[in-house]
Amino acid sequence: MMKEKRDHELQTLKEIAELLNTGTDVDSLLINVLERLLHITELETGWIFLIDEDGNHELAAAVNLPRALARNNTARMCSGDCWCLNKYRNGHLSEATNIMGCKRIEKILAEKVEHTNGLTHHASVPLRAGNERFGILNVGTPEKTTFNDGELALLESVAFQIGTALKRIHLTRLEQEAALSAERNRLARDLHDSVNQLLFSLSLTARGGAEIAENTETKETFTYIQDLAQEALQEMRALIWQLKPHGLENGLISALTTYSEMIGIRIHATVRGLICLSEQMEAVLWRIGQEALANSKKHSGESDVYLVCEVDSERIFFQIRDEGTGFHYDQEASIPSLGLKSMKERAEQMHGSFQLKSSPGNGTEIIITLPLS
Incomplete structure (x- = not known):
């Protein structure tokens, strides 16, 4: 027995x-x-x-x-x-x-x-x-x-x-997060050493061509190529910065402010409460914030973005809004873009909530609420 x-x-x-x-x-x-x-x-x-x-x-x-x-x-x-x-x-x-x-x-x-x-x-x-x-x-x-x-x-x-x-x-x-971070760093380094340098060389070559060209039409063509190369270079630098953000060690708001300056928009930040976030939560809010800022740059038609970050003993409230063109969004419908879906998924992975508000002519507002416990 x-x-x-x-x-x-x-x-x-x-x-x-x-x-x-x-x-x-x-x-x-x-x-x-x-x-x-x-x-x-x-x-x-x-x-x-x-x-x-x-x-x-x-x-x-x-x-x-x-x-x-x-x-x-x-x-x-x-x-x-x-x-x-x-x-x-x-x-x-x-x-x-x-x-x-x-x-x-x-x-x-x-x-x-x-x-x-x-x-x-x-x-x-x-x-x-x-x-x-x-x-x-x-x-x-x-x-x-x-x-x-x-x-x-x-x-x-x-x-x-x-x-x-x-x-x-x-x-x-x-281990997976460390491997992902290492891969992002490697990709950022490779882009900087290859594509970024090629675009820089193309910009210099186009400028040189424009300076020595005698024909007006040729000069305009070189100038156009230079402008395109400069725009692509700015996009590439922003992409590299997204992969490997410099300044996140100084805090979330500092990193988002630096990123907004890089892509050419002004961020007006309001912070309430003492912000002392875990590394994982800070990384999630950083990714959400950079996506929201990039969307505003591309679609709003405005150069000002307003950020509110409020922390209490139970949760963090994170809001980014602009006063741009906005778009029609039905709260009952599915989220209209991959970037917005990614924000929602990141918030839900932290057991938080994602809210999107937008209408034509009234700008766009994104609200993230995450529990601290």
């Missing part, structure tokens, strides 16, 4: 490890692992909180939550404190633990409005990889008020596997 139980535990760990070793998307990975864990252990309910360095929690996965907890898009799970979160934040949740009740569940039962399908207690296990912590795995089943040492040991092994997978995915993303 003991051998069969041990074999079952090893099979559980093997199946979950196979899932974790192949997954790259955190959301789907956690759901799949949680479903498999509950199926193998014959537990009914489970959920995973991911917790950042500031102690803010996010419900990353949930399976078979009682209706009272799942109602209103799991609103009860996404806000407020509970005993397992408090123990985690206080550093007292270092191993698999029996929680002698659940604060959220007890509150529901005290209200006597809804029931929890017999769920009253759950086990809590920290998600760890070495000394790094990522969140909590909670599991429970109706009428079960305690977990034995063997069950807790199995849950702790699974939680360690999950924590290791989360660490692996995080490191993989960092």
